[in-house]
Amino acid sequence: MKVNPSASAVWLPWMRRALQLAALADGRTSPNPLVGAVVLDKAGKLVGEGFHACAGEPHAEVGALAQAGKQASGGTLLVTLEPCCHQGRTPPCTEAVIAAGLRRVVVAMQDPDPRVAGAGITRLRDAGLEVITAVLELEAAHQNRAFVHRVSTGRPWGILKWAMSLDGRTALPNGASQWISGGEARRWVHRLRGQCDAVIVGGGTVRADDPLLTSRGHSDPEPKRVVLSRSLDLPQQAQLWNTAVAQTLVAHGLEPGHEQLAHLPEGPELLALPVSEPLELLQALAQQDCNRVLWECGPGLAAAALQQGCVQELAVVVAPKLLGGLPARTPLDDLGLTSMKEVVGLASGSLQSLGADWLLQYELSKHC
Amino acid sequence: MKVNPSASAVWLPWMRRALQLAALADGRTSPNPLVGAVVLDKAGKLVGEGFHACAGEPHAEVGALAQAGKQASGGTLLVTLEPCCHQGRTPPCTEAVIAAGLRRVVVAMQDPDPRVAGAGITRLRDAGLEVITAVLELEAAHQNRAFVHRVSTGRPWGILKWAMSLDGRTALPNGASQWISGGEARRWVHRLRGQCDAVIVGGGTVRADDPLLTSRGHSDPEPKRVVLSRSLDLPQQAQLWNTAVAQTLVAHGLEPGHEQLAHLPEGPELLALPVSEPLELLQALAQQDCNRVLWECGPGLAAAALQQGCVQELAVVVAPKLLGGLPARTPLDDLGLTSMKEVVGLASGSLQSLGADWLLQYELSKHC
Numbered sequence: 128m129k130v131n132p133s134a135s136a137v138w139l140p141w142m143r144r145a146l147q148l149a150a151l152a153d154g155r156t157s158p159n160p161l162v163g164a165v166v167l168d169k170a171g172k173l174v175g176e177g178f179h180a181c182a183g184e185p186h187a188e189v190g191a192l193a194q195a196g197k198q199a200s201g202g203t204l205l206v207t208l209e210p211c212c213h214q215g216r217t218p219p220c221t222e223a224v225i226a227a228g229l230r231r232v233v234v235a236m237q238d239p240d241p242r243v244a245g246a247g248i249t250r251l252r253d254a255g256l257e258v259i260t261a262v263l264e265l266e267a268a269h270q271n272r273a274f275v276h277r278v279s280t281g282r283p284w285g286i287l288k289w290a291m292s293l294d295g296r297t298a299l300p301n302g303a304s305q306w307i308s309g310g311e312a313r314r315w316v317h318r319l320r321g322q323c324d325a326v327i328v329g330g331g332t333v334r335a336d337d338p339l340l341t342s343r344g345h346s347d348p349e350p351k352r353v354v355l356s357r358s359l360d361l362p363q364q365a366q367l368w369n370t371a372v373a374q375t376l377v378a379h380g381l382e383p384g385h386e387q388l389a390h391l392p393e394g395p396e397l398l399a400l401p402v403s404e405p406l407e408l409l410q411a412l413a414q415q416d417c418n419r420v421l422w423e424c425g426p427g428l429a430a431a432a433l434q435q436g437c438v439q440e441l442a443v444v445v446a447p448k449l450l451g452g453l454p455a456r457t458p459l460d461d462l463g464l465t466s467m468k469e470v471v472g473l474a475s476g477s478l479q480s481l482g483a484d485w486l487l488q489y490e491l492s493k494h495c
Numbered sequence: 496m497k498v499n500p501s502a503s504a505v506w507l508p509w510m511r512r513a514l515q516l517a518a519l520a521d522g523r524t525s526p527n528p529l530v531g532a533v534v535l536d537k538a539g540k541l542v543g544e545g546f547h548a549c550a551g552e553p554h555a556e557v558g559a560l561a562q563a564g565k566q567a568s569g570g571t572l573l574v575t576l577e578p579c580c581h582q583g584r585t586p587p588c589t590e591a592v593i594a595a596g597l598r599r600v601v602v603a604m605q606d607p608d609p610r611v612a613g614a615g616i617t618r619l620r621d622a623g624l625e626v627i628t629a630v631l632e633l634e635a636a637h638q639n640r641a642f643v644h645r646v647s648t649g650r651p652w653g654i655l656k657w658a659m660s661l662d663g664r665t666a667l668p669n670g671a672s673q674w675i676s677g678g679e680a681r682r683w684v685h686r687l688r689g690q691c692d693a694v695i696v697g698g699g700t701v702r703a704d705d706p707l708l709t710s711r712g713h714s715d716p717e718p719k720r721v722v723l724s725r726s727l728d729l730p731q732q733a734q735l736w737n738t739a740v741a742q743t744l745v746a747h748g749l750e751p752g753h754e755q756l757a758h759l760p761e762g763p764e765l766l767a768l769p770v771s772e773p774l775e776l777l778q779a780l781a782q783q784d785c786n787r788v789l790w791e792c793g794p795g796l797a798a799a800a801l802q803q804g805c806v807q808e809l810a811v812v813v814a815p816k817l818l819g820g821l822p823a824r825t826p827l828d829d830l831g832l833t834s835m836k837e838v839v840g841l842a843s844g845s846l847q848s849l850g851a852d853w854l855l856q857y858e859l860s861k862h863c
Contacts, residue, residue: 450838
């Protein structure tokens with residue numbers, strides 16, 4: 128973390144407020160980042176607030192400045208991300224900031240978008256404004272970790288979620304699995320889906336569980352529902368084929384013959400990938416404006432996603448139930464580990480209760 | 496819980512103190528219960544404290560009365576368990592209580608031992624003392640749940656413990672398992688062993704892990720180490736065969752031929768059971784003064800112990816690691832469940848962190 132002597136404690140509560148404003152649109156701004164902004168007048172009084180609500184809508188700074196009106200003159204803008212300096216779907220924010228006659232801009236973090244990447248800050252300084260950077264930078268980077276990850280890797284941030292019994296099972300030996308977790312945990316998963324741009328399963332999950340995979344209205348539009356299928360051996364009837372409730376993509380490699388493609392159900396769109404692998408899928412989803420995806424798949428696809436670096440975060444629901452049975456389904460297929468020394472411990476875990484269940488969350492360190 | 500109008504709030508802090516005193520000997524009193532006692536003089540001032548340190552040593556009441564001396568006269572005795580009225584290894588406590596000239600006795604719970612079972616309270620009342628019962632009765636019953644269970648069922652209280660990765664594995668696919676949990680969790684398990692009278696594994700765990708199974712000095716003597724083996728296919732060299740550090744029992748059914756018994760290593764004692772099953776083992780261990788045993792076994796024996804009602808409590812350490820691999824060892828073999836409706840949710844779970852690991856603890860309800 129950079130140390131900035133101008134980052135006086137006076138800005139912290141206002142930047143916290145800007146981060147709160149940004150969070151109001153969590154899950155709705157993709158492919159754009161979350162951004163929040165506040166404007167203080169000359170005397171340091173709050174005169175404007177704004178946040179970026181969704182792509183195509185005005186940026187946070189513009190909304191906050193509009194609210195402040197003439198009171199912005201000589202004042203301070205606090206914004207969670209460096210103002211943009213390029214013409215996108217909306218005009219460059221730097222020009223609006225300069226036009227408002229502000230004296231100072233306080234920025235939490237630089238925009239990693241290569242079209243900005245410090246050029247916005249330079250433009251403001253060249254125009255004579257004082258610019259203070261790196262105020263609550265880590266918090267801002269954490270809030271926008273999905274956007275930052277997508278911009279820097281070309282792939283959306285991946286969350287791998289599973290619900291298991293206390294003995295580590297995701298189904299009974301005969302495959303029955305509805306429901307392992309309780310209602311509160313399932314509602315938490317609906318909300319999590321609402322914060323994601325796509326929910327991914329494999330063909331096996333469609334065949335075994337026939338899931339709906341929506342946020343149950345927490346997000347409008349619903350996240351894309353994606354089936355990654357190597358075999359394209361998919362059922363004719365499935366909840367996912369009803370695309371009136373949400374978009375469904377069937378992603379497949381270029382391998383399958385015409386015959387299998389002809390048998391696919393009506394409704395879902397096809398997404399052709401060079402090969403039917405998690406990494407290829409995420410690159411394609413990044414092109415479709417996805418910043419954050421949720422893996423809700425079986426053990427084979429989950430292990431492949433982990434091994435291909437497509438998982439940045441784990442969300443594990445542990446239900447106080449015992450299922451038993453050596454052939455019962457478990458969360459992860461082979462990771463290729465042969466010694467406990469190769470097993471990497473996950474850092475920074477957090478825990479919360481969801482009804483009778485526990486939710487364990489971990490961010491995977493980069494070397495996982 | 497019984498409601499007793501005489502159970503005034505005035506007794507609660509003193510009974511809590513008596514429960515604290517009782518807990519000082521946790522794991523060391525078997526086959527006896529934990530008991531703590533305080534004596535208040537006529538004016539309600541604390542004049543004596545005592546607890547039962549181990550079988551054969553004076554009971555808690557006797558110690559507390561000895562400390563109080565003549566100040567007990569006209570005073571009150573608070574004791575976590577009904578005073579005994581029979582001659583055991585020590586004389587009946589009721590007579591010592593009567594002889595001390597007390598005015599009142601406050602009892603948390605009745606002694607379930609059929610030789611007492613209310614007769615101690617009756618004896619005191621017959622001698623003219625006021626007896627108040629059921630003060631912090633649930634707390635006292637919880638503290639002595641192992642003793643109460645052993646007296647009422649003829650089997651020690653069973654705790655099933657395992658350590659698993661976040662994906663529910665107790666070993667890598669190749670069997671490597673040392674160590675899944677971190678040092679703090681392993682030290683917690685050492686302390687847990689010190690509170691138990693026996694630690695039980697199957698032959699497979701001896702062959703796979705060669706465990707030591709001691710409390711590492713937390714308990715003196717160390718808990719018995721018990722191997723329940725149907726096949727008696729045991730290695731010639733194993734840490735458990737060194738009985739200088741702790742007693743080892745090899746429990747087996749009456750099935751094995753003379754040949755297998757002749758091949759058993761020197762050191763451990765043999766314990767012949769009618770059949771080599773968890774239930775038979777626990778009945779034999781109750782005869783050997785065990786109130787509480789710890790199952791640290793593999794999935795087959797753990798599932799059998801659960802199915803035979805030999806597990807009353809679960810302690811699951813979840814380590815923030817991913818092991819993966821469908822053939823990797825998991826905590827429990829088949830429990831015979833075929834529908835999620837048959838799966839019983841566990842009640843009253845608690846959670847604590849042990850270093851980077853989580854410890855989940857559950858008491859199994861009676862119908863599990």
